[in-house]
Amino acid sequence: MKRSELIFQSIALITLAVAFILFWNFSKGVSFVENGTLFDATVTDSYSVLQENLNRMIPILLGAILFSVAIAFYLEEYLARTSWKYQIIARQIAILASIPSLLYGILGTYFFVFKTEFGSFFTHALTFVLLVLPITIQSTQRAIRGVDISVREAAYALGAKRRHVIVHHVFPHAFSTIMAGIFIAISRTLAISALIIVVYVWTEHTPQSGDPFHIPGSVIVLLLLSLLSSVLSSFLEAKTNWS
Template sequence: MLDWITDHKIPLGLWLRDFVNQLTTHGQNVFDTISLVLGSLIDGLTSLLSAVPPLVFILLVAGGAWLLHRSLALAGFAILSLLLIVNLGYWTETIQTLSLVFCATLVCVVIGVPLGIAAAHRPWVYTALRPFLDLMQTIPTFVYLIPTLVLFGLGAVPGLISTVIFAVPAPIRLTYLGISAVPVSLREAASAFGATKRQLLFKVELPHALPTIMAGVTQCIMLSLSMVVIAALVGADGLGKPVVRALNTVNIGMGFEAGLAIVILAILLDRICKAPEPRRAKGR
């Protein structure tokens, strides 16, 4: 009964394939340049982090955790958890994963925060972005690994691009929500005192929306970290590689250890990057 529909299939797959072929034919130089820049960024950050001795790096992380949150428990957890990763033998992979996560988060913030601000100020921008954001968050990640692999080749760059596609909706949506939630009274008061649009944005809207924006950045970090195993399938280094290797060889021990390292890193980044809790006044 439905043969007349299936006999006239819309060739979406063929159109996408032809589009990617056109990109590779006419824009390969552009993609090679992007790959070179992003690859150099990842390699440079990895080399910089790897140059720091592990014990010094661990102390720096613990010190930063204490300065941000004034929590000895968090600083102690940072020391013990990172020492466990060193003991398991996954320190190099952890540094590579951190580099990929930091680079992906940086790209997401550079793209997502301005788009979120534009969407909050111009409703038609958010109306146009919303279908693409829904698509980027719901489409299986393996689907867009294929075109990124074709366009950028094996290595960390297609993993980074795929991670950005998956994670960038978070800062866009939460920046939009944060700016949109600024009370009208604050905007009117700033305008009454003669604030320009630039001053209104940087002195009123962004400070008020900063907790929501930082929540988007934290969520972006977590989403980026969740992509490390998938990124390893296209050649990205990091903790995803031993997980994939353990899967291929049915090595339960290796898979559990690498997975535990990913969990530890996720918990640590989440605890450190979340907004510090307000201190209570003495006597209350």
């Protein structure tokens, strides 16, 4: 058999397997979504835990994105890379970004839940921000660095001030890359959250009926979110293509 045929058949088999898994998942999960439990957060299963988390994550996420973009611009546009401030902040961010995500979960549980009086919202917020922020800051920094120096020089040569250069030139040029980095960070967080939720529900809750976990339903929601994230990312890239 030719190598190309082998590759083609392997791809076809994998595609078939993925299609089967998706079909199985949707056939199991759609009924759950259709039953009206989509917006019922009182159900103690993996899906409702996920939904509750998502409700809290959205405002926190927006805040974290704005904060991380601001920090990245401060680092790249206002500090010299050789300055001690840049070195200290950038290295701390690099260390935080390299820590496995699971450790953030353990840290969140141990420190914010057992050792402080914070409410549940703050527990979520602080853990999530700690998890996402270093990754989004680093990706935004890379996007800003990717903007050619000639763009800055051309704008400065016209007498533009730093804020003009950042708002009108560097940010628009870097926007699609910044958003791509943010979407990757969100996807990573969603994926990890999904795993933890499934394991948590499985180990903590005794099943009362045949299938109380509604994992297929949760997977549908996650898939839809990933699809939405991908479509939004493509839309933004198309809208911000300056070349």
